[in-house]
Amino acid sequence: MPVRLPKARGSEVATFGLAGVAGFAPFYFMLPGAEERLATQTARWAPRWERNISYFAPPAQRIAQRVEPRVERTVKRIDDRLPLERMAKNMDRRIKYGIDKMSK
Numbered sequence: 001m002p003v004r005l006p007k008a009r010g011s012e013v014a015t016f017g018l019a020g021v022a023g024f025a026p027f028y029f030m031l032p033g034a035e036e037r038l039a040t041q042t043a044r045w046a047p048r049w050e051r052n053i054s055y056f057a058p059p060a061q062r063i064a065q066r067v068e069p070r071v072e073r074t075v076k077r078i079d080d081r082l083p084l085e086r087m088a089k090n091m092d093r094r095i096k097y098g099i100d101k102m103s104k
Contacts, residue, residue, distance in 0.1 A: 028034055
């Protein structure tokens, strides 16, 4: 009995398409004239991208300013809980011990 695969959803198609583009991009840049083609496309589309980015930038800045204090507090709390200094001192002691042992 043949195995039936379900139809791919739009998100799956987009994910595989993006993976294909990212995977073959280095090969595209190896082709002769790729830099010139990329430069012409960039010159053509850059004004549109800049207009679209200016539409999204202010809300993104407001969101970042609102989220920043909470993220900073969380990072500080995690940083205070982790024994990083003690671990670094132990690692330094072990490295020095290993060097001393090898030099004798």
